[in-house]
Amino acid sequence: MTESRVFLRKSETNELVESSLLDEVTDHHLAMWNGSWRPAMEAYCAGRVLRDKPEDHHWDWKWKANEWRPLLGYHSFAIVCENDLQGLMVASDFKSARLQAQFGKPIVYVEFVATAPWNRPELQNPPRYRGVGTVMVAAAVELSWDLGYRGRIGLHSLPKAEPFYRESCGMTELGKDAAHQNLMYYEMTDNQAERFRQK
Amino acid sequence: MKNMKLDYPKKWYENRIALEGDAEIGAGTPPGIQAKTLAKSNVTRIDTRIAFGTFVALWRRNRGWDAAKLAETAELDTEEILEIERDPHCEPEPDAVYKLARVFGLSPKPLLELAGLIEPTTPRLREEAVRFAARSESVAALNDREREAFEAFVSAISEPA
Numbered sequence: 001m002t003e004s005r006v007f008l009r010k011s012e013t014n015e016l017v018e019s020s021l022l023d024e025v026t027d028h029h030l031a032m033w034n035g036s037w038r039p040a041m042e043a044y045c046a047g048r049v050l051r052d053k054p055e056d057h058h059w060d061w062k063w064k065a066n067e068w069r070p071l072l073g074y075h076s077f078a079i080v081c082e083n084d085l086q087g088l089m090v091a092s093d094f095k096s097a098r099l100q101a102q103f104g105k106p107i108v109y110v111e112f113v114a115t116a117p118w119n120r121p122e123l124q125n126p127p128r129y130r131g132v133g134t135v136m137v138a139a140a141v142e143l144s145w146d147l148g149y150r151g152r153i154g155l156h157s158l159p160k161a162e163p164f165y166r167e168s169c170g171m172t173e174l175g176k177d178a179a180h181q182n183l184m185y186y187e188m189t190d191n192q193a194e195r196f197r198q199k
Numbered sequence: 200m201k202n203m204k205l206d207y208p209k210k211w212y213e214n215r216i217a218l219e220g221d222a223e224i225g226a227g228t229p230p231g232i233q234a235k236t237l238a239k240s241n242v243t244r245i246d247t248r249i250a251f252g253t254f255v256a257l258w259r260r261n262r263g264w265d266a267a268k269l270a271e272t273a274e275l276d277t278e279e280i281l282e283i284e285r286d287p288h289c290e291p292e293p294d295a296v297y298k299l300a301r302v303f304g305l306s307p308k309p310l311l312e313l314a315g316l317i318e319p320t321t322p323r324l325r326e327e328a329v330r331f332a333a334r335s336e337s338v339a340a341l342n343d344r345e346r347e348a349f350e351a352f353v354s355a356i357s358e359p360a
Contacts, residue, residue, distance in 0.1 A: 004205035007212035016212055023203045056225045073332070075203075094332055096245055096287065104288050112227035121221040131216035133224030138205055138215075146203050155226040164222035179243065197207075 001026070006135045008081050011126040019081035019129075021139055025065055025088060029078040032085040033061045040117040054122065055158040056114050061088055064112060074111070077139050079132055087132035089113040091140050093147055095154065099172055099187045102152060107187065108144040110136075110155035133161075137169050141193045151193020156183035170195060244315035248287035250328030250352075251313035256284040257349045258303055273298040283314075290315060309356040327355045 001024040007016040022029070045053045068074035073094040079087040095109040115132035117123045140153045156177060157165045162184050165171045171186040188196065259269040266284070270277040275295055282289045283299075291314045300307035311317045313328055331352040 002204055004203075006205055006207075007209055007216075009212075009216045016209060016216075021205055054225075055223075056227070059227070094246075094249060094329075110226050114225050114227075120223065122223070127221065130221070131212060131219055133222065134212070134215045134219045135205075136224070138207065139203070142205055143203050158223070158225035158227070160223040161225045164219060164224050165226070168218040168220075168222060 004139075006079065006138075008079070008086065008129040008131040008135070010129055012128075017081060017129075019079055019086065019135075021135055022078045022080065023075065023139070023143075025061075025076035025078045025090075029080070029085055029088070030062050030065055032080075033088065037061075037085055037116050040123070044117060044123050054117070054120065055160060056112075059112065059114060064090060068111075075108075075143055077136065079135055081129060085116060086119060086129055087113070087115045087136055089136045089139065091143060091153075093143070093149075097152055097154065097187060098174055098185065099189065102187070102189055105152060106147070106149050107152040107154045108140050108147065108149060110140050110153060113155070133164055133168075137165075137196070141188065141196060144193065150190035151197070152188060152190055153193070154185065154187045156180045156185050158183065245287045246332070247313045247319075247324075247328045248289075248315055250332040251291075251310065252284040252287060253332050254313070254349075254352065255280065255299060257345065261346070261349060269302070273302045275299075305353075305357060313356075324356065327352060331355075 001022055004021040004023075006019050006021045008019045009015070010017045041054065041057055045057050065076070068076060068090050073092050075091050075093065077087075077089040077091070078085060090111040090113075092109050092111055093106070095107055097103055097105045097107045113133070113136050116128075118128040119130070119132055121127050137153070141151045144151050144153050155165065162173075165186045166173055169188065170192050171188045172192070174185045174187060176182045177185045255269075259266065264272075266280045267277045269275075270280045273280075273295075275298055279291075279295055283291050283295070293311065293316050296310050296314050296316060297307050300310050303310075308317070309324055312319045312324055331348050
């Protein structure tokens with residue numbers, strides 16, 4: 001397991017704080033998910049109707065962990081800051097690009113990514129930390145570079161996250177995917193990845 | 200894939216996190232649907248063709264055959280074998296799949312499903328295919344893990360011809 005030094009912005013002090021990006025989700029991370037992330041999500045969802053709950057409120061990261069761990073083509077990531085879990089991601093490396101300019105070329109596909117409940121303005125305002133999405137996209141792009149995929153990545157965005165991938169990350173929107181519950185599909189080309197890394 | 204390291208300067212985070220702002224960032228399965236069910240529908244024809252190509256390559260390597268030997272036995276062109284193994288965007292001819300199934304000693308139906316030539320009906324076949332492709336790497340000889348994945352997959356697609 002490799003640990004990278006990354007930064008998140010702490011709302012309380014408005015300063016960048018040093019955090020860790022781990023390229024493997026461990027039992028320890030899942031215990032943190034179960035001990036703090038999950039209860040916080042359940043507390044927020046209690047008594048709310050479905051449309052008012054976060055779009056990923058039902059995600060069971062322990063179940064997801066058991067699904068991906070035995071498989072060679074999957075990569076998992078965790079962000080830890082000040083001894084608490086701040087974000088989780090699972091990506092795979094065996095899917096192909098759909099965008100015409102890079103059709104058929106291998107991409108890193110983000111299967112799932114989420115930030116902890118306390119980092120979401122919808123659940124806690126101001127959020128405890130900002131920047132989890134940025135770090136996770138950077139991790140996916142870097143993994144893509146390491147694999148020789150030149151930074152190409154793809155993902156199906158949850159509806160409320162579409163502006164982040166389209167505008168903040170500069171990814172190309174390819175339309176709603178009927179085969180994927182009508183989620184909007186996005187891809188980052190090698191040129192877009194280069195811009196993302198340099199900005 | 201391990202040893203991936205992010206090495207961006209602090210200034211990069213400052214600029215990038217400002218762009219992120221308070222945006223939501225979730226990507227993946229939407230709510231209200233069981234993830235296990237979704238995993239099945241996420242598998243595309245390209246994904247199963249990758250598994251089909253991997254299976255063909257591993258089957259002949261398991262026998263110590265090169266592509267020409269398999270082509271000769273199945274009465275196909277070597278180029279066709281290599282195309283099946285390497286290009287998931289290429290749709291194989293049904294006749295080629297039948298010939299390969301005969302050489303492999305398998306029912307053609309699951310192979311036709313994997314090749315995207317008929318609608319999938321075999322339970323969990325597509326999920327098994329993705330797991331199989333993900334566990335198999337293109338190296339010269341089958342390692343223990345590949346052999347285990349290969350044998351498990353043969354078992355999954357085996358049914359009376």
